[in-house]
Amino acid sequence: MDCIKTDIGVKISGVKDLDLAQTLDCGQSFRWVENDSGFYGIAFEREVVMRLEGTDLYIDNCDEKDFEIIWKDYLDLNLDYGKIRKELSELHPILKEAGEYASGIRILRQEPWEALCTFIISQNNNIKRIKGIVARLCESFGDRVGSGYSFPTAERLAELTPDDLAPLRAGFRNKYIIDAARKVAGGEVNLEKCRALPYDEARSELMKIKGVGVKVADCALLFGLHRIEAFPVDVWMKRALEKLFPDMTPSDFGEYAGIAQQYIFHYSRMHPELFN
DNA sequence: GCCCAGGTATAAA
């Protein structure tokens, strides 16, 4: 995997186990939009467009240094998903099938606060509307980055009240967003500490926030802090587990449970007939 | 109008 400069960005060749649609638009991030030139998005105060041709990844508006310090990690390109998929496939034949079907999924290393906040917004909500709320949140309270806006910091949102978030049309979630922002900005909840804490303690740390239950905590840990042993279970996953893996519990999926969960989630979403 | 959406807080059994 090497990175060379192009006239508008960089080209990384030899990228394996990556499908941008499966990774950027599978419900782990709500900030990427597909347009004519690829997937457009903003993270870590950078605006880029990504496009994959075979095993060549093009990132526009990016230099070698930004790729090395930001996007390489963001896309989790240091982890060998082919090897992990092989290990997972030995756990259960359906997991092998799901892994092959969704073999381009990677677990993003998103900014922890963004992951936490967007999954607070996700509760009892649908992906289309979540994206709208998140977009309005960034436009209203984020900083300008290129032609878009960054995700607002916890410190910025901590200054606000739930009523200030009315333009987002996020409903009852407004008070949860503000509670999270205040606890994170004030240090009562330490996100970085959750990278290394024993899993149950990391979960408890996040659940100090009103509106954060096990599902939101698991998603924040998986997508924001790269705790890939996290296995978020929602109503959909519960059905998938009962029908497809009746003999397994989330902990049976082991240290890569979060990757297994994403394979299963994507696979079952694309095959709803499995539940009939 | 009715139902549901990558849930959680709260009250009641």
Add this chain to the structure above:
DNA sequence: TTTATACATGGG
């Protein structure tokens, strides 16, 4: 400890 209901909003 487990089970029921409200919660804001908008698309199907």
